Amino acid sequence: MPHAFPAHHFSLRRFAGMTAVAMGCALSAAISPVSAAEISHDPAMAKVITAQHDEMIGRLRDWIALPTIAAEGLNIQEGAQMMASVLQDAGFQRTKIVPTSGSPSVFGYLDAGAARTISVYFMYDVKQYEAEKWTKPPLAGELVSRDGLGDVMLARGAINTKGPQMAFLAALHAYKKANKLPPVNIALIAEGEEEVGSAHLAEALADAEVKRYLEQSIGMFYCSAAQSLDGFVSVDLGSKGMIEVELTANGANGIGPAHDIHSGYAAVADSPVWHLVKALSSMTNEDGTKVTIDGWYDNVRQPSAREQQLIDLRTQELDEQLMKQDFGIQRWIAGVDYRTALDRMANAPTANIEGIFGGYTGEGGKTILPSAATAKMDFRLVPDQTADEAKTKLKAHLKAHGFGDIEVKVSGGLDPSQTAEDAALTQALLAQLNARGIPYSLDPRNPTSGPTYLFTDKLFSLPFVSVGLGLGGRYHVPDEFYLINSTNPKVAGFDEVTGFYVDLLEDVAKRAL
Amino acid sequence: MPHAFPAHHFSLRRFAGMTAVAMGCALSAAISPVSAAEISHDPAMAKVITAQHDEMIGRLRDWIALPTIAAEGLNIQEGAQMMASVLQDAGFQRTKIVPTSGSPSVFGYLDAGAARTISVYFMYDVKQYEAEKWTKPPLAGELVSRDGLGDVMLARGAINTKGPQMAFLAALHAYKKANKLPPVNIALIAEGEEEVGSAHLAEALADAEVKRYLEQSIGMFYCSAAQSLDGFVSVDLGSKGMIEVELTANGANGIGPAHDIHSGYAAVADSPVWHLVKALSSMTNEDGTKVTIDGWYDNVRQPSAREQQLIDLRTQELDEQLMKQDFGIQRWIAGVDYRTALDRMANAPTANIEGIFGGYTGEGGKTILPSAATAKMDFRLVPDQTADEAKTKLKAHLKAHGFGDIEVKVSGGLDPSQTAEDAALTQALLAQLNARGIPYSLDPRNPTSGPTYLFTDKLFSLPFVSVGLGLGGRYHVPDEFYLINSTNPKVAGFDEVTGFYVDLLEDVAKRAL
Structure with a gap:
């Protein structure tokens, strides 16, 4: 059965008009669920992750309580300083606030004494909010129960993007708690102006230290959470x-x-x-x-044979009627057929x-x-x-x-960006999705845009891989939410995402380059 | 010296975006002014007109004090009743309120026992106003002094159109005071929805009595006041x-x-x-x-040779630079030349x-x-x-x-409308302008639109002639004004307009058909 069209996870700032598609609606055929025991391939780590759950949600709440809003000049310096201490808490030995002509970026380096370094992109800013339109206080991080999902946190920044980022940091906390070092070194750059266009990110990336560590890395992860209700995720190999x-x-x-x-x-x-x-x-x-x-x-440039093949696959994998329904359209542009539409989505x-x-x-x-x-x-x-x-x-x-x-x-x-399908980070992600039986589709290029090209093409040549496990919604609008405790066996909650990151990092450390 | 482009006087409802051109700005070459003694060719009538001045301005103030505003449903019946009594006061023996599915129209007939009947179009409604934006109370009709003009009345309805209409009625009052009957019978139709589009006027015109009297008439006058500061008026032979x-x-x-x-x-x-x-x-x-x-x-249809000739004349008569300046344009559309622009104004x-x-x-x-x-x-x-x-x-x-x-x-x-240049009413108007040395230009067609076609083409075949003597401005906006006592020898004040109407009616009564 074809899947609902996945939300495009990067540069959600550009997603002000996002459709209901963010929530997905299809229910897939039966697939092996990720059970609690399978949070990670490593049972010991899974135990740590489960044990630290409340602490991590508390850390997420503390972070959410201090919103940085670039458009309002709110908590710029305070947010950068908190970002640095959030990284320190997770084990980053080196942190540095990198001034730019806009909001500062925050750099962090976790030296695991490992052979490989990966880099990670964070954003510490959030979108503006109108508290009176929320059903819960937008900075309190309260949990509410949602049928078919479980407990979700309602908060500004819950899904975009403090929640998914904290789930990643929780993996590093788990290593600490297990008295282990992560299997890779981690260079992390967090910007404070994603919601206003990332205009000064390139300045921070020109910092010699930042530049050196990023250049050493084998690729960059972005923490998103874009599963449909049937667990489906889209793995983008580029963006327009x-x-x-x-x-x-x-x-x-x-x-x-x-x-x-x-x-x-x-x-x-x-x-x-x-x-x-x-x-x-x-x-x-x-x-x-x-x-x-x-x-x-x-x-x-003309799409490659492989890109064309991926479009063919997506024509099978994604549900045409659901997609049209989500977009509210009665036909594809100018009446073209479905495959042409998917081709245009990636290539036009x-x-x-x-x-x-x-x-x-x-x-x-x-x-x-x-x-x-x-x-x-x-x-x-x-x-x-x-x-x-x-x-x-x-x-x-x-x-x-x-x-x-x-x-x-x-x-x-x-600029457009492109990441190779055979990059180690891409392959590691796919392997871990396969290991959990999570349905996915490879997208040659998602139709939205973000600063990714700075990393893939303009300033660096890094594979840029977005990890879309988990679920949330209502980006930029009231009652933004992020799934914390999942009761849906097909969709990852906070701990499952954390466990996924542990396994992903282990995979990346070993995978052939 | 060419003249400023005149304001188009009919259907001022359509003139919300009217330019400064309404005020004109050119000063013409020397022409014989209308002196106080020459208010009318008939010195006795001139004397009556001068003597009744204060009374007429009082009557105008009384009328202005009761604004009918169709868009607000304000004083619809009251305004119609007042219109009827204003006509009765001026000597109309027969008045009738003619219901329509919108605001009623008011019909009046002044039986002068004359061989000829003329008809007159009135509107008794005015545009909305925001009193707080006025320098004087908009319903008080106060006079203020204006350099280069004289005393103007500041009021909603002053120029659009109670002022000019009262100047016409003052001519009928003058006949009454002189114990004479006007030289023509007068059939008058006054609508109450001009400012909202005259949508129900045709219903009133279908009334058998109204229809009969209008059909008997030799043509219709409209009372406007559209002189430039140099006295110039445009005489329109049609509208788009x-x-x-x-x-x-x-x-x-x-x-x-x-x-x-x-x-x-x-x-x-x-x-x-x-x-x-x-x-x-x-x-x-x-x-x-x-x-x-x-x-x-x-x-x-192609413009006639005479229409082309009129365009040639207007190319000489109207000041190109002043017109461009009034419109705020640097070139004519698509860079066409001036004559082409004036041709387009009438014919495109x-x-x-x-x-x-x-x-x-x-x-x-x-x-x-x-x-x-x-x-x-x-x-x-x-x-x-x-x-x-x-x-x-x-x-x-x-x-x-x-x-x-x-x-x-x-x-x-x-629909478009057209009035013959050789119609008696047109010729009478031109003769009286000539007699006073008032500069004018014949316009084959003015580029604005109004219900004129109902009279000229659709329901009747009447010549429709707008009498543009007098001056006012700020249609539809605060501080609307109408010149009452002119100190500018080139521009008619209230009494001069009244005297002009007396002479015009006398001319119409005698002119060969």
Whole structure:
């Protein structure tokens, strides 16, 4: 039976409009559940993990109680300092607050005296919250019972991302408690501005010490929790790049009136709204399946045979009707078939209008010719497109087609990223999923975007692997939650995730490179 | 020296975005001013008019004190009753409140025992007002002094349109005071919903008595006041038609998601915003100078040689730079020359976007694919297009081009109107302007729209002539004003307008048909 489409786990900041898909809804065919006794392959470690459960949930609560919110300038320094001490508690001997021109990042190094080093990406900031819209205080970390799931923690940061990160740190605590060192050294970088676009992360990554340790590592883990109710996870081998732009046609720039005028004068005055509509229209083909900006596909590489094979597999693995239902759509774009849709999800550059506005937007009509109109857009990019290339080509296209007066405000730029399927970290993850009988699908590229490319391509050449075990939801909105004590045998709770990390690290330490 | 572009005086409801042009700013070459002694060609009538000045301003104040606001349901019946008594006071022997399915209209007939009947259009409603934004109480009708103009009355309804209408009624009062009957019979129809679109006026015009009297008349006057500071007026021989529509692309209709989704899914889901943009783009050519809706020009008649000649004249008469300055534009649409612009103003159908909105419109970006987008549009029509034809063709075009799912909400429909230059009422107006040395220009068609076509084409075949003597401004906004006592020799005050009406009626009574 095909699975529900998994939530894309990285860069959840970009997921403000996330659909119900985050919760999944399919129930899979019978698969071996992870029993309590099988928290880890190592029964002794499993025992430690179970024993430290309450302590770890307490640590998670303490962390949640101090929200760092970059957009509000809230607890920036305090959050960085707490991040450092949270790492120290977990066994990191070296921690360092790395200043940037924005919020500082926090670096940590756990020297296990091991042959191998892995790196881990953390974020210590959370999204804003409106406490009055929550059913529980958003900083208290209370547990509530959920049918079919178990006890979930309701809190800002529960799933995004303190909960999953604490489940990882709990694995390191378990090693400490067992008087053992982890089987790999761990270099960890935690940023404090993920929710506002990771604009200064590259500065922290340029720090010589950070750079040295990350370069030594064999790959990077990201702690997410994105199982469906049937346990299914998606393992992404990449993510799309993105630029975000705001285009404004303004009469003050020479095309149209400098102030709103009566619409009768549309006969004689250029309309900034029409000008914007025509500029937008020049950027895609009629049915929206192609970006028609000059030279847009110059550097788009063809999907490999393996990537095509993965799309074939996903066509079988993922439930088409459930996916359509989650998206609220009656057909795939322009009526394409399911395989084409999944191929596009991984491989198609997109031009999207996030919002558009101009002129009179109230009730009824108002006979004006507006002096300005704005469109907010995002463009998703695939290998080997780059954000810089996209910005340049967009501006050149507008200029070449008579829209040079349109103001272009670029507010974000992320390159696509790619991680090899045969990387040790990827293979270790798949092996541990297989060992637990957890259903998964390999996704050549997830359609969202994040700073991953900094690690995979731009500043480093690290495999970047997101570990999606566990479950949570309501990212960025009230009653954000993370599953702590699972009563669903197909879905991992906090301790199962911790045990999974122990086994994963052991696997990584031994796996052939 | 060319004149400032005149305000279009009819259907000021449509003029919410009216520019500073309403005030004009040019000073013309020297022309003979209308002196106090020349209020009317008839010195005795001039004397009566001067003597009754205070009484008339008092009557105007009384009328202003009772605002009828259709949008608020304010003083509908009270306003209609007052309209009837205002007419009775001016000598109308017959008045009748004519119910409609909206606000009632008021009919009045002044039987002068004359051979000829003229009809007059009135509106007794006014636009909403926010008293706290006014410098004077909006219903008190206080006079304030304005440099270069004289005393103006600040009030809601001062210029739009109780002031100019009272100046006309004052002419009838003057006849009464002089113990004379006017030289023509007068059939007057006053509507109470001009400010909300005249939707039920046709019902009142279908009343048998109203119909009979209007059919007997030789033409209809409208009382406006649209002189520039240099005294210049535009005499319109027609107005454009219009339909107003709201187009909504909604994922719920099958193209796009039923709710906002993450913009990463733009790869696989249709976008209602793109769908709307493409639909809009299909309606005009690249530079916005042509409507490209299928068959749009089928019934557009070519301008006559006389109309072309009038455009040539206006190219000389109207100041290009002042007009551009008033509109706040740096060039004419698509860079056309001035004559082409004036030709388009009279003769080009237009497709205008009044407003557009959809998706995220706040600060920064939000990576969503919005589920819906809306554009508010107006289309101006020229002879022999009709509103019904335009609605049909718009819908057919959308359907034929793959946009049949887009919701089309039509909120208004007005046909173009045309009045013959050689109509007696037109000629009488021009003769009286000439007699006073008032500069004017004949406009083949003004680019705004109103219910005029009901009188000129749809229900009657009456010449419709707007008498633009006098000056006012700030239609629909705080501190609306109307010039009462003019100190500017080029611009008529209240009494001069009244005297002008006396002479105009005398002229109409004698002029060859």
